[in-house]
Amino acid sequence: MFIFNNVTDIHNKKLEIKHNKENYKKLVEALDDGIVIADKNDIYYMNKKIKELLNIKDKNKDVFKIEDLANYIKSSYKNEFVKNIITAHFNEEPKIWVTKTIQNKKLKVIENKLAIDKVKNIKMIMFSDITENQNLLDDIVESEKIYRVLLESLPDGIVMIDKKSNKHIYKNKYIIEVFKKIKTEKFNNMVNDCIESGDFDTVNIINLNEKESASIVVSNIAEQNIYIVIFKMIRENNKANNQRSSLERIQQNEAFKTQFYKDVVDKIQEPVNEMIRENKFMDSQTNSSIIDSHICLVRQNLYRLKKVLDNINNIMDIENYSYDLDYTVFDLVQLLKQIVNLSKYYIDRKNFIINLEFSDDEILVYLDSVKLQKIILNILSNAIKFSKKNGTIKVSVEKKLDFIVINIKDNGIGIPKDKVDFIFGSFNQIDKSLTRLAEGMGMGLCIAKKLADIQGLYLNVESEENKGSQFKILIKNTKNSFLDFKYKKDIHISKEFVDIQFSDIYLN
8 A cells, every 4th residue: 555645845844944044054154253052061053253253273173162162261261251151040131241362352252041942051152352342442541531631730621511401511620629719600601691692712701700800712512512611710900910010021031031041052052063063074084093082082072062052951941941841651771771881981981880770671651761861861970970990880770669769879979968958059069179070060960950850750869978979860650541561662862962961071
């Protein structure tokens, strides 16, 4: 007996299921996220993207467990990775967390329970690469910190106002102090008057009382739907006007003197620079040792004159607050190594021994490197000039909890106790006898102190007569957002710069 059944529909259904399965598989494989289907430690399926994200090189291996995947996770994240996936209890809500691979990729992990089998707890785990987004977010946060610090340090009041709610969404320190003097309501009324008049980006002077007035500028930032208000108190009275007039006259006199000194220095510097160029040319053209010695002597004196002119310029700029600070991130250890290396010619000619010690292989600081070089070279120049032959100079840098300390110690003639407080004064030397022992105008330590002060550094000295001196430069060891390896710049010190700073050292 033959029974014939029509299985066409069943066959077609099987083909449809197979076709759908292949389509779904292609779709999952095409996803830009890694997909894993697992039951605790057993993995039933994972797409190709997982191998790419975790950098799995074993292409022949098909069977994986969660513990196998954990081997591609950074060690500091591995325990959390295994705990979250293997030992975690299943919840209806998806579980979201972040991990990091051994290749330093940041991955967002999303676990979802799959309602497939009532007995087995099967879940889908999705891995998304958020490295680029996270780095961008970090940069945004860093930029926000920088701008916030800038706004807080401004000498004007800054307020950001949301247009819809009229609430102050940001206030800097200055305006908070202002609100202690005038009521917030009064401030808001002044702002509203400017907004209603449509008088944007214009300085408006408003009288507050008989003695005080204020300037206010309102900017309409349409794209952000906010107003930015710049506000400043202005005190006006006869006494203030008289004081202002006196101050202006003093400033004019000081400006005249400063400009006069600068003009004189510039007029002298021009021929000095020209003579230095000619001296170098002559040095390259002669082979006579006698002429060479004269050329070297002339060059040293030209360098010495250039140093004096530069020092005068520095003092004028600092005393008139017209100096510039070129801050950069650099390695202090590398800087000191260069300085010691370029100073060896002078050290060796004096038969000195110089030792360099440092607590860390790299110590990053955020300072004006050129001005720090001048401070160190001026102190080192003094140590060489005022030390006896066969002396020892120790240069060290130590990173402590509160400060980074640069220490320059010599065993030279030292400084009398009653003269220590005067060594940083302009154009001073401790005693006439020191002048006979060493050349110089006594400007070096004055310049060093002033260059330290404008950068917020501390410079002090400990000395004992006939036993030597110890100068310390203290740099505040504060957490600075710029102190990051990515901002670091290599510092290159020219030999000529060192020769100019050491030009008042005469070698026998």
